[in-house]
Amino acid sequence: ARACLERMEATEPRIAAMLRVDADGALARARELDAAGPDPSQALWGVPVTVKDALSTKGMTTTAGSRILEGFTPIYDAFAVEKLRRAGAVLLGKANLDEFAMGSGTENSAYQKTRNPWNTAKVPGGSSGGSAASVAAGQCFASLGTDTGGSIRQPASFCGCVGLKPTYGRVSRYGLIAYGSSLDQIGPLTRSVEDCARVLAVIAGHDPRDATCDPRPVDDYAAALTRGDGLKGLRLGLPREFFGDGLTPEVRAACDAALARARELGAELVEVSLPHTEAAIATYYIIAMAEASSNLARFDGVRYGRRAPDVKNLEELYVRSRSEGFGQEVKRRIMLGAYVLSSGYYDAYYRKAAQVRRLIRDEYLAALDQCDALCAPVSPVTAWDLGSHAADPLQAYLMDAYTLSLNLAGLPGLSLPVGLGADSNMPVGLQLIGPAFGEARLLGVGHALE
Numbered sequence: 001a002r003a004c005l006e007r008m009e010a011t012e013p014r015i016a017a018m019l020r021v022d023a024d025g026a027l028a029r030a031r032e033l034d035a036a037g038p039d040p041s042q043a044l045w046g047v048p049v050t051v052k053d054a055l056s057t058k059g060m061t062t063t064a065g066s067r068i069l070e071g072f073t074p075i076y077d078a079f080a081v082e083k084l085r086r087a088g089a090v091l092l093g094k095a096n097l098d099e100f101a102m103g104s105g106t107e108n109s110a111y112q113k114t115r116n117p118w119n120t121a122k123v124p125g126g127s128s129g130g131s132a133a134s135v136a137a138g139q140c141f142a143s144l145g146t147d148t149g150g151s152i153r154q155p156a157s158f159c160g161c162v163g164l165k166p167t168y169g170r171v172s173r174y175g176l177i178a179y180g181s182s183l184d185q186i187g188p189l190t191r192s193v194e195d196c197a198r199v200l201a202v203i204a205g206h207d208p209r210d211a212t213c214d215p216r217p218v219d220d221y222a223a224a225l226t227r228g229d230g231l232k233g234l235r236l237g238l239p240r241e242f243f244g245d246g247l248t249p250e251v252r253a254a255c256d257a258a259l260a261r262a263r264e265l266g267a268e269l270v271e272v273s274l275p276h277t278e279a280a281i282a283t284y285y286i287i288a289m290a291e292a293s294s295n296l297a298r299f300d301g302v303r304y305g306r307r308a309p310d311v312k313n314l315e316e317l318y319v320r321s322r323s324e325g326f327g328q329e330v331k332r333r334i335m336l337g338a339y340v341l342s343s344g345y346y347d348a349y350y351r352k353a354a355q356v357r358r359l360i361r362d363e364y365l366a367a368l369d370q371c372d373a374l375c376a377p378v379s380p381v382t383a384w385d386l387g388s389h390a391a392d393p394l395q396a397y398l399m400d401a402y403t404l405s406l407n408l409a410g411l412p413g414l415s416l417p418v419g420l421g422a423d424s425n426m427p428v429g430l431q432l433i434g435p436a437f438g439e440a441r442l443l444g445v446g447h448a449l450e
């Protein structure tokens with residue numbers, strides 16, 4: 001824990017991954033664990049971790065990267081955080097993110113911009129960019145992120161670490177500050193596939209406080225890593241639509257090299273098709289913004305966080321608290337979300353998106369019937385220059401093409417580092433996509449390819 005805190009002190013001035021560091025609390029907890037001695041029932045005994053600031057931490061300020069939650073201190077831990085603590089992990093602090101997890105570069109945080117440890121002129125990806133940067137910079141051994149449309153996998157890919165979005169329902173969302181409730185999942189960002197398996201084993205599992213959390217038993221993820229026979233007998237599907245226009249040559253080359261390795265290890269590669277991929281971005285942004293506008297209605301200046309001072313009446317309290325508390329991107333999404341849900345537009349936008357979502361899911365299931373897992377790039381590009389997407393949010397939305405359809409389908413996805421792009425010299429991630437609750441298989445394939 002001390003070594004990680006020292007590393008943090010040395011790297012934070014350049015990368016700004018952390019919103020809050022609790023050095024005293026972490027060292028006290030580490031001493032407590034030392035005094036008690038190693039405990040085999042604690043799978044993460046003494047492991048220093050960071051957590052995205054969208055997850056509630058008891059007694060530790062939690063802002064979701066927003067001014068409207070300035071100074072908000074939860075009175076309970078998120079389920080996943082509680083599980084980490086009980087497993088013996090040492091929580092070092094809270095990692096930066098795009099405000100309410102809305103973004104792909106961690107540039108929408110109300111507090112600071114995080115930089116990519118590989119090249120500080122570049123974004124770390126987002127929205128879990130602080131988590132990815134803290135892992136990549138060696139500030140911790142694992143971090144928890146959240147993924148609504150790619151926010152674990154894309155920053156993992158931009159920062160060269162491993163990131164897993166579990167199946168919807170595998171990890172409880174209790175204590176997660178909601179963005180799009182039907183899409184959000186919590187998952188690990190780590191330095192290796194093995195570490196990812198060990199953290200997932202701790203945070204997965206049933207929690208009656210999240211009605212969408214699945215009761216089925218948790219697989220033995222660590223056991224899934226020892227395949228022995230490479231990838232023999234495994235069919236990997238390549239969705240044609242994920243290798244088309246828009247994919248940069250350097251990302252394609254790095255993914256092709258990894259796929260060639262998979263073939264050498266005995267995997268059979270087959271082409272599959274996901275014809276509605278084209279509609280995924282529009283579908284996702286309608287559904288995510290609709291859910292966001294509803295979820296964010298609770299921030300009224302009364303119940304949590306920041307309240308506008310010197311107001312004359314209740315209406316002014318709402319208006320000023322929300323106008324001053326939310327950033328530009330969040331306001332844009334609340335307005336668009338309220339619009340697609342409003343009477344007269346609901347059928348044309350929201351209902352239609354929900355129908356297309358079903359088609360996208362069915363296509364995934366059909367593709368996964370033909371193979372054991374799908375392989376695709378995580379992002380069509382490597383990390384971009386800080387500020388280069390500031391003027392055009394649509395440009396950033398388009399970059400999510402390969403990640404967000406998975407959230408619409410509720411399926412698990414693993415982002416695996418597969419080397420550096422030949423042009424940018426920045427990390428590239430390969431995405432492994434599996435059937436619902438197929439995390440063990442994805443981790444096994446990822447470990448073999450690592």
Ligand code: GLN
Pocket residue numbers: 101102103104126127146147148149150151152179288400
């Ligand atoms: N970039 C996507 C968005 O802005 C995904 C964010 C996420 O997964 N939290 O909605």
